[in-house]
Amino acid sequence: MTQRTLVLLKPDAVRRALVGEIVSRIERKADWRITALELRTLDRATLETHYAEHVGRPFYEPLVEFMLSGPVVAMVVEGERVVEGVRTLTGPTDPIAAAPGSIRGDYGTIVRENLIHASDSEESAERELKIFFPGSF
Secondary structure, eight states, X not given: OEEEEEEEEOHHHHHTTOHHHHHHHHHHXXXXXXXXXXXXXXXXXXXHHHTGGGTTSTTHHHHHHHHHSSOEEEEEEEEETHHHHHHHHHOOSSTTTSOBTBHHHHHOXXXXXXXXEEOSSHHHHHHHHHXXXXXXX
């Protein structure tokens, strides 16, 4: 089943010059296509909307501050079971728990700065795509 998902390459991925490596991993996956890609600096309002479910949690404000610390690459990836597939390619949030071969397993250093965001469900993808690519979906 063809799906769309949001992928964000976070400020640490951009700072560490890992954008090309991560994008190439996504592009090499058969039947996946990047249909939108943009380097942008996010504003607080966008991040507050995106992370609304985490308001009040101890990691919320440090996460928002981290995401404001530099540009991100926002992209739309389409393909067969892409939501589940990109999450698998990404690996768990904790880079120590992430398997070698996953993006976080190979390049992650700490939990807060974990290189990449990928929508966790079709419903989340639909909501997140409207935040980052309004009018496109």
